[in-house]
Amino acid sequence: MLESVSCTVNGLETSVTAGPDVSLLSVLREQLDLTGPKIGCAEGSCGACTVLVDGELVRACVTPLAAIAGRHVLTIEGLALDQQLHPLQRAFLDTVAFQCGYCTPGMIMAATALLSHHPDPDQDMIVRFMQGNICRCGMYARIVRAIRQAAAELRAGKGVGDEP
């Protein structure tokens, strides 16, 4: 029943073993101790578990482990490079786009996917793309602001690893 899957997680090649119906979220959290992706709904409807697989937005709670074989998984823990926060992380801090912070890793990862496809998203595009992520504390307006601020920074070339 168990299957072994090789993949890259936050830049490190790794091999994990689990049953075929075990979710990516379970493996990340319980086998790799990457608890940035959160348990929220187990049906892909709240976005708290959002990670990137080969740069695409994925709800880890409804993604079977088998689906990531040979692919690159990026969680919030792997977003900062060389101790430098990603512009989205900085923008979330600057705008205080969180209260309890439970949704924040999922929000930032979803926004990362958005900006990789659309470097200059307008309000409507942000809202449509982020619609699957819930912030129960209601920080939506600030999150939109944070995404626009980070987008502007990235476009200006002040990306990851650059001096502030």
Added chain:
Amino acid sequence: MSEQLLNTSAHAPGSANASRRTPDGEPDAPAIGDWLHIECDGSVVVYTGKVEVGQHIRTSLAQVVAEELRLPVGAIQLVMADTDRTPFDMGTFGSLTTPTISYRLRQVAAATRLLLRDLAANRLGVEPHELVVADGRVTHAPTGRTCGFGELTQGRRLTETYAGAPITSPDQWTVAGTEVQPVEGLSIVSGVQRYTPDLTLPGMLAGAVLRPPSFGATLVSLDARAAQALPGVTVIREGDFVGVTAPDRHTALRARDLLLAEWTVIEQLPSTQLFDYLRSNPAGAEDAPRPPLPLHHEQGQVEAACAGAELTFAQTYSVAYIAHAPLEPRAALADWTSGRLTVWTGTQRPFGVRGELSEAFQMPEQSIRVIVPDTGSAYGGKHTGEAAIEAARLARTAQVPVKLIWTREEEFTWAYFRPAGVIDIVSGVQADGTLICWEFHNYNSGAAGIHTPYDVPNQRIAFHPTLSPLRQGAYRALAATANHFARETHMDEIARALGVDPLTYRLKQLKDERLRAVLEAAAERFGWERAAHEPGCGNGIAAGTEKGSYVATCAEIAVDRTSGEVRVVRVVQAFECGAIINPTALRSQVEGAVVQGLGGALFEAIAFEGGRISTNRFSSYRVPRFADMPVIEVLLLDRKDLASAGGGETPMIGIAPAIGNAIFDATGVRLRSMPLVPAGVLQVD
């Protein structure tokens, strides 16, 4: 092992026994050392039983202590919500942290500053008034001689009392009252902040609990063979409690689903009959758990005044049960291996949960430690310790630590709800529109915010506790939301019937200066007088006061004439809660309250039938999302001359009536039941 877990065994100066309780349950810990400790290196640690659930209180409390000790915020470390290390605390609710604990910590820190000054005076042989406390040192300016905080106290427990210490007036604040970013921000955006579901202990197992198919069902028989057959699974049965432990959560949940249980179910009320039920089923003294106390307020001659009124109005309003739906579900990690019971859990009442555990396991409270990691929100929904007890029960049998994380379905079904309610209002006005009688009856939803702030000479206001078909409890702002929805809708109905502008009508019978101030501020920013009335658009206003703070809300809505879809376009909200300690945190609370209030106003409702919740997932229980967002403008009125009140709850009470009144303005349809548009669209007959 996570960082949090390692840290918990660190040095703890104030033992729990040092704190006592006053008769009203507030902590009576008279020594500075019960609340504050200065390490040998001069760093300052503050102890409080309050919990951080996203209100950024860890930051705001650090600010007031920093203010009194003349230190930067970053120099203050808070130990929160650990029953072994912090003084007793009733719980984090009721907007009480700011008026009680924040005030107390200001006194504690002010007394500490004076103590440090006196100690330095002694040591340096100078007069205390010649000394300046700044940057963690006490300095004699004329000679330049100086002592560090740590040098002066040598790490000893500060047994001196703090009573009567003069605190710094808000108009002198330089650290408090300023914008300070949340201290936990970096952990949050980096993804390393660990909430209860993220904690681990060596040898830990995952737990899951079998739930009845409906409320009130009792277990008849159980076949656990299939579940037991899974590797590493143990099934635990104690009476009606059935749970499993497994090496991982996936296996635990799978084992639970393999349990074959037979149940006896009992008949239950459907949500369609709810409001009739509430009105006709008063709670008796014998009803468990204790029903809330009824309230009856009588002033003047209501019947006579109504009989003599030029116009009378009688209407009924209602609110549905709604769910808190915190994104972090209830969770607990329980560990008996140290010979005591230690439970990490996300709750607003660490000491209350310790009491629940003490009762459940018949053991003294001293043998139990409850630790609350910063928690993924609560909104009044995490007062109780179900997950803590269940995890502890599983861990006791398993003899290893067990972590239990409720599923979303469990969270929506087996937690408790904001009470539903029915409110009847009868009012009467004189020929000139003056309100002369006011009769207000609330069934079940609660007494918070029930009194009218408007001048009415004859009034009868009553809260009638009733039986509740669903388990109910605290919810952010309690019944102030329902009572303000009914009252502020009704006020709008009177104004409209009289052909008077709703703002003018309110101000005409309102003496409370603080409430007038927020109404006028919100109306001015919104442009109430000039507000345009395009077809399908409407504006609404509402105001109220509760827990010592004041709110006024203006909302602009648009109704799509084809689909009936209601969209909130813009919200302007003015809020005043005395002297503002942290404007960053307060603005965030006010914005968040508007958003959360918008969900309950427009579409949130728990549906149930046959003892089952049918809205038990985020895909069936709609909460506000990005696309529901209006433009929100927040106006904070800072009153440095007034005591600081809490700001987490009252900002949510104005949004529902403001939206409802705006819908009437746009369409002429008066909605009297929350949620106003459960299907997202206006249904016009």
